[in-house]
Each structure stands twice: as C-alpha cells, then as structure tokens.
Amino acid sequence: MKSKLLSLLCITAGLLAAGASSARAAEPRVITITTSDAMKFDVTAITAAPGEELKVVLVNPGSMPKLAMGHNWVLLKAGTDVTAFSNAAVSAGAAADYLPADFKASIIASTKLIGGGEKTEVTFKAPAEKGDYVFLCTFPPHAMIGMKGTLTVK
Ligand SMILES: [Cu+2]
Numbered sequence: 001m002k003s004k005l006l007s008l009l010c011i012t013a014g015l016l017a018a019g020a021s022s023a024r025a026a027e028p029r030v031i032t033i034t035t036s037d038a039m040k041f042d043v044t045a046i047t048a049a050p051g052e053e054l055k056v057v058l059v060n061p062g063s064m065p066k067l068a069m070g071h072n073w074v075l076l077k078a079g080t081d082v083t084a085f086s087n088a089a090v091s092a093g094a095a096a097d098y099l100p101a102d103f104k105a106s107i108i109a110s111t112k113l114i115g116g117g118e119k120t121e122v123t124f125k126a127p128a129e130k131g132d133y134v135f136l137c138t139f140p141p142h143a144m145i146g147m148k149g150t151l152t153v154k
Pocket residue numbers: 035039070071072137138139142147
C-alpha cells in the first residue's frame with residue numbers, strides 16, 4: 001500500500017514537472033501592435049530569431065466600426081507580390097475580411113479583422129529562413145497609405 005502511494009506521488013510529481021517545463025517552452029514572445037484611425041501601426045519593425053514563437057496582439061483603440069475602419073495584421077511569405085495580394089484583398093471584400101482565398105498559401109499568419117475598441121491576437125512561428133517579411137493591414141486601402149511593416153528574421 002505504501003509503495004503504491006509512493007509511486008502515485010512520483011507519477012503526479014513527474015506530470016507536474018512535465019507540464020511546467022512544456023508551458024515554459026511554449027511561451028511565445030508577445031508583441032503588442034496598436035492601430036489608429038490614421039491607418040498606421042505603431043510598430044513597423046519587428047526582429048525575430050528563425051523559428052521563434054511570437055504572439056502578435058493587435059489592439060484597435062479607435063471608435064469606428066469594423067466596416068468603416070477595420071484593421072487586421074497579416075504576415076506574408078517572402079517573395080509575395082504585395083500589390084497583387086492587395087488587389088486580391090480588395091476583390092475578396094468585407095465578407096472575407098479582406099483575406100484573399102487565392103493567396104492563402106502566401107500568408108504566414110493573420111488575425112481577424114477588428115473594429116474600434118476590439119482586440120485580437122495570433123500566435124505563430126517566425127520563418128526559419130532569414131530575411132525580411134512584409135506585414136500589412138489588408139483593409140483597403142490602408143497598406144497603400146502605409147499601414148504595413150517588416151518582420152526581419154536574423
Ligand atoms: Cu487597417
């Protein structure tokens with residue numbers, strides 16, 4: 001009886017230790033990006049290590065509804081034709097949150113579209129390959145006005 005209890009305690013301790021260590025390993029680095037009604041991100045440059053786990057928290061402190069002044073955060077794969085992507089986003093329209101289905105393979109990570117007073121987040125791994133990756137808001141024509149930035153993996 002005593003040994004059975006002891007082994008049970010050992011198993012429990014082992015599970016707790018495993019749980020604690022995996023939680024620590026899975027903790028992504030949080031990057032908070034605030035949008036504005038002036039169609040800008042307050043963070044336009046992010047640096048990450050290859051494969052680093054990141055959590056982008058997008059905050060929209062504006063007062064306008066999603067349909068009038070929505071914002072999202074979309075990270076594109078290297079080599080994506082950003083102009084073609086933006087045009088496709090316009091065609092995709094509000095019903096698709098301005099995320100073009102044809103370009104799904106070009107998207108590394110994306111948040112949903114949010115209106116004023118909303119907040120959203122996305123957790124993803126930075127690309128393994130070093131280089132510059134464009135991120136943008138796909139609500140037209142925000143990216144064209146400058147609502148974009150660069151994730152540099154190095
Ligand atoms: Cu926007």
